[in-house]
Amino acid sequence: MMRNLPRIDRHLFFVALLGALLSGSIRSADAQSTPPPSNTSRSDLTIASVEKKIEEIQANQSLADAERAAIVKVLEEAIANLNAAADFDAQTVSLRNDLEKGPAEISQIREELDRRHDGKFPAKTPSPPKDTKEEQVEAVLTAERTRAAEVTQKIRDWDRQLSDLDSLPVTNRERLTEVSRLLSEAEAKSTTQTSKINQSPNEEAAQIDTQATLASLRSEQQMLEQESLSRDLRLDLLEARRDLAQSNLDLARESISELESRTESLMSARISEAEQLLGDQDLEKISHNILVSQLLSETKELALKNQDILSEIGRGETALRGAESELDRVRRDYENIRTQIEIGGLEDSFAQIILELRSDLPEASEFKARNAERRKKISEARLDAYHLSRELDDASTTSDELEKIIASLRVSGIKDEVLERAKSSLTTMLNTRNRLKKDAADGSRKLARQLSEVELVENETLSMADDVRDYLGEKLIWVASSPPMNLASFQDFGSAFAFTFGPKAMRQYREALSNLNFSLWLLFVCVMVALLLPRRRLRHFLAQSALKTRHISSDGIGNTMGALSASVLLSLPLPFALLFLGWAFAADSGGSNAVFAMSKGLMAAILLLFALRLSAFLCRPKGVAEAHFRWSRSLLDACQRSANSLILVYLPPLVLLTAWFNSDNPSLFQGPGRIVFISSMLATSFVLWRLLRLGGGMMTHFESKPSWWFRLRHIWVPLVILIP
Template identity: 25%
Template sequence: MIQTSDLAKCGVWLLLLAWLTLGASPPRPASAATTLPGTPTPTEIEARIKQAQSLKGLDEAARTALIDDYRRAAAALDAAAEYAAKAGAFTRALEEAPNQAAEIRKQVAAGQDDVKAAVPGPVGLSSEELEQQLAKTRTETAAAEARIGELDKAIDGAAARTSEARGRVADLRQLLEQLDTDAQAPAPPNQSPEATQAAAWVLATRRQALTAESRALEQELASQSARDELYRAQREQQALNLRRVKERQTQLQEVQDQRRKREAEQARRETEDAQRAAVNKHPLVQDAANENAKLTGTLGELAGQLDQFAELLAQTERERKRIESDFRGARERIDVAGVNQALGQVLIDRRQDLPDLRKFRKEIAARNDRIAEATLSQIRFREEQRALRDLDAVLTEMAAANPAAQTDEVRDELAQLLEKRRALIDKALAGTDAYIRKQGEINDAAEQLIQSAADYDAFLAQNLLWVRSTDPLSFKSLSALPGAAAWLLSPRGWMEALRVLGYESLHSPLPGVGGLAVLLLLWKQGAIKRAILATAEPLRRVRTDRFGYTLEAIGLTLVAALPVPLTILLLGHALSASIEATSFTRAIGNGLTKVSLGLYFLRAFRLTCLPGGVADRHFRWESDVLKKIRRHLRWFTPFIVVSSLIAYALYLNRDSVNSDSLGRLVLIGAMLGTAVFLGTLLNPRSGVLARLLAAHPDDWANRLRNLWYAIIVGAPLALGLLAGLGFLYTAGTLFESLVQSAWLALGLVMLQQVIVRWLVYTRRDLALQAAMERQSTRRAAAASAGGRGAARDGEATDAPPPVEEPEPDLAILDEQTRKLLHASIFILAVLGLWWLWSPTLPALNIFRKIVLWHSATTVDGAQQLVPVTAADAGLVVVILSVALIAAKNLPALIEILLLRRSSVNAGTRYAVRTLVSYAITAIAILTAFGALGLRWSQVQWLVAGMSVGIGFGLQEIVANFISGIIILFERPVRVGDTVTIGGVTGIVTKIEIRATTIRNWDRQELIVPNKEFITGRLLNWTLTDQLNRIVITVGIEYGSDARLALTLLTETAAANPRVLKDPPPLATLEAFGDNALTLVLRCYLETMEIRQGVTTEMHLAIEQAFREHGIGIAFPQREINISARDTIDVRLHRVEPVDHQPPPGP
């Protein structure tokens, strides 16, 4: 919507243009603005700029700063001259505008009575001249309407411009005081004389510019009333001119339509005569006559449609002008007196009278289709017109194709008919051009109507939501309850409803067809419910489960919920849309139509929660949760439907007494009932979410359960209080949006459950396929082993073990899809809430009127104070909230998308995710600062001071932060790398702002500052690839076959499938030890994760191979020398084994 300040500015420039066109007095010279002492002239400034460019002894930075100061001074002088010219124009307006307005009104009064007499009649104009005159009048009409629109904008924006100018005058006083203070401040001690003088000139010229602007604004305010009168007089003059042009256009259009009708009628008669004359003639003559007859019928249809288009265009223009007139009147009233209760009720009625814009958009689309069809017809006509330019060639071709048509008689008759067809085609082309043009004009008018209605609706939405629409609830309003109840229960009204239903059942096929559909659905209710239960049986086993059963059950549930809502919808349509409808039946019918959709949602949700239904068997909801939902829906459904029907009927009847009494009480009751329903059902301790919250104690939903529960229950209660205080329209509008938001939330929950059900089915199906493949592999291996005659159980066969195909990692798949699902649901929720609440959002503009503080900014070289409002503060809250959610979810979504590319490893994904999170946070902070009026030019000194403080006090933290950024970009380490730093080896699990986390093999987490990775020594085992080497040292006994041992080591390594063949394993004899021959086996692995497992496998395999080949693994041997003075008697005694036999019996 166009801002009123912009409109006022357009009016100012329009007045200045009027001075030039109406021969205003010559302007005063620009020097009329007082030149302050010490202010330079433009010539002096230009000379100093040239001097500075050639001045020696200045560095380049100082020279640039000096020239910039001179140029700022020159720009300020130009601004002062411009403001002085404006002040002069406003002064002349104050003196001359009253006389000019009076003169214009005299001319208007003299020309009011001779509008039609002054328009010459279009007598004797040819068709071409008539079309040219019409095109000229259309251009003049558009120009006159544009001029009237500019004048309307200037008139409508006058009040806002006055307020803006007064505020700017106050701001200028503060800026001038600040300039005076700056001028008295001493110059910096090290500043050059040239820079000092340039700074003084900047202050002086800036002061002159602000002074001139202040004078111009004062003259603008003084001449405001005189200029407004002139604008209104000029509008009256332009309106008179428009009436004259319109009258001329109407006369020309009538003449053209009448002439087109006469020509079409004449062509029809001539064509019919030609058809009758060609009855017994040659077939080619008959075909040509028939083609002419068809084309004549097309011309007649075009003429009739063009007449209808003229009326439709006039009707659309009238509706647009009515809306724009109402819009201007409402805006003027609100600008003058604000929105009060009486005006608020009037504007509410006006908003209800606004046309349905969806209807106009559909009509525009249909007309565009007809324009496309007419364009194709036009192309065909032109092709035929080109073909008929040479009639002799056409006749010759026709005679060659049909020898019987070569006679002179047939040729002459065909020539006459083709000549007639050529004339008809010319008229058809002209008619099609007019058809396309008229359709386009109607579309343009409809587009303008839609824009005007949308602007008007946004304006009303902005102002109506905060105004009291009726008196607070009192005994006086309650005294109208009997009358409202009598109207609602009136026997006469219900007899009218029965009469309307009877009439519709006899004269409209819809009730009959709809009634048959309802009876069919009621007859099949039992079969549908049995079919829903039957879809749950195959879900018991994995082999018979199919996701299609869930979709089938949902579809059947939606069909089963149809009968009662469809019946209510049919009754409502019949009562409201019938030509026999009365005000009572329309109110009841519209109420039934509105509640039918909500009833359908409630019934569908209740059927979803039935035992054996979709929520029970397909979504696996707990049975006690479903019982609670069914129990509360049993009383809430009839309660909310009946109360909503009564409230809608009383409100739509347009009787404020009934809607303010009984309607308000019923609406408050509906809000209280909704609060009870939601409070009972969603109670964090005893509601349907209790177990879910208890299962996730650390989740934000559980931590904030008291907050969101208070909001959910308190919102309907607060709206009921608003309705009781007289804000009935506000409460009703917000309550309807809340109900729609609840349906959106329920729909998203159902969608999420359907997707989860698909994920579970997919996971189970993948697991089943993997299990079947493993079983098939085992059977094939067993059969192969049996065929080769495996000798012993538990021993491996000579054949190598089968290589298993990699299975899908179901846990990772589920985690990825879960993140993507949450992000998708969040995006859908944001879009849905924006769509639902968009009609209400304009009302938030009222917070722009609450100014918190002012922020100084420079616009076009001039310093201005920009207000920071409560709306800006709210925008900051929204920005930070969205950024918090986005920083948490968007990087994960990006990681999922990158995960689909096999070339992107985990470290790259983590780096991208972290950097995106940092970027979102930085952008959000900068945007929030900008919304609060904090710009870089204002906070750079603060940032500089903080930088110094950080350099001394937080240098370690900053160093670690910068090192973290370097790590993410340079990537010496990545998440998932195996590193050794400070004697600790482990896997990098997290890289955060200050430190990096390493988890060692004992599952201990080491927090290492990021600076250590940049400035210290680091061993990264997996920087370029995951390839690594294990070294196995074995000692064998002296006397063993060393060559055989080396061969066994190499064969053992080659037999392990997880040991790489390239580079090949290497076994070497490293040393002759004290007790053993030292052998070393070196082999390479593909990843670090399998290092410990392969090491164990290799140790076991080497021990078994050495044992089978009689090679002993050495153990330490020690010689003991015993020294003693006396001889030690050493004896070797062999002990025979004792035969343990049972003792003899008694």
């Protein structure tokens, strides 16, 4: 039949036959390579199904106990991943709801704030009537204070969330990169696992865990993307909520102030009543009695004590308002400077604005003396409140005390008609004394609470000021806020070094050190002696440890760890001495700005000094690097020389720069500080050049066996040297 077909038809027939064979082979290969449908897909994988799988594994007696426990642990991790996925999904839904409903809520809050700005405040909680009992007024006052405390906590939480949202773009971008990497790894792992047809229980559990991990990572990825999309809206929403809460807090404080003024008026009225009773003629006739005399004396002391407490509360209220005003000012300045920097509106007056802002920031030294006195008052107020409350709890009833005084008066021969006239005055005096005692206890508690609030607000202010100072120091000072260098930059060197090392500064340093407790000096001397005395033995120990490395029988991890510990101890004395000096200067509550600035400078150099000293000791001849890790001597000589050089050329400028930055004279940092900084960077570049050069540097060690990175040294070595 083939012979009867024309040639072209025969060719077409062979092509069709070849195509059919190829198509059949491809279908056969696909049928063999396609995995069976997995029972652990995303839609079927739930916590309930995994828990059911755990029950099946636990009921499977063919598995060993250890294998069963391992499988159950993997499945429990899968449940944890599914729970995490559910949490991420819930957060995503919440963020989407904010994105949908946020604009309406922001508009509503802004309208309410505008109404309040125009004087249309919401209806206040009605104050108790004038004839209300004092206990009921106290109950309303307590409820208002609780509400104000809750609103204050909300404001602090929102402030923290706003701070987190400021850094959200960077953290989100980093986390998205990490999640994408983990997701690709998990998908590759899942592809490998699903290609297996007959899976063991271990492999099936691993596949379930991988699917749960994929679910968690995908949910987290969606949540992170939604966070990025809704960031600006959430910022506006949180700011609106915070502004509304601040307005509510102001209203609550007004209500609290009104109620407190009522209680203070009652306290003042009782003080006046006590003063009138002290001049009662009937009581004066029996004042020679010991019990009556004690009652009159105690009442008089309590009246004076309550007057002092009212005065302290008034001063505390003023201090609290001042602290809150300072916190609002720092927060407002921080927000304004960030906003102006973002929109680029500070081209001409940038330097002056930055300098003024830095000079206006509060310093910790300003609050130290006040904080010490305030903590003392808080302790005394709490102790007074405790003792007065105990006295009230342990005291006898008014009727019992009255009977005791009357009996004492009868024994002393006082006539009955005099006793009858004095009885009502004694009863009033006893009730007034007890009430004054309760007022003193309540006033002491209020004073302690008020002073604690002042300290809390001041600490928050200092924390905010540190954030502003770090922001300016890290991102702005060296770039845009520095004026052009001129001759004045060199002329300020005298005043800069006089501020740090002049006679006045040295006298202030001595005064700060002399203010330290003798026990602290004794502790410092003991620690320094403990670090310095065994140095010869430690060097001998390092030499012996190096000898042990020559023999396998005497060398080991313990020998290396001992040598490392000895190197650390040899490196500690100088950093510890600087740490003590920096701490001593920082602890001087009455110290000057020079003392505070020097404490900051010393603290900034301690960790780097310790790292460089330790590096130098590790690279010493027969040290840890040479004896234990077999590093080349030529390489170690270059590293040790560079570490010692950096101690001399970088650490002193670091101390000076940090001290001048924290001084109250910004020109020290702007002029001499920049020159010292440039000089130290040039010196650091020279040290790096000596370290990385071929003749005598660390590159000499790698010259005999060059690699690709050694051949590219002409590219990366100049870049490293130019980093400073």
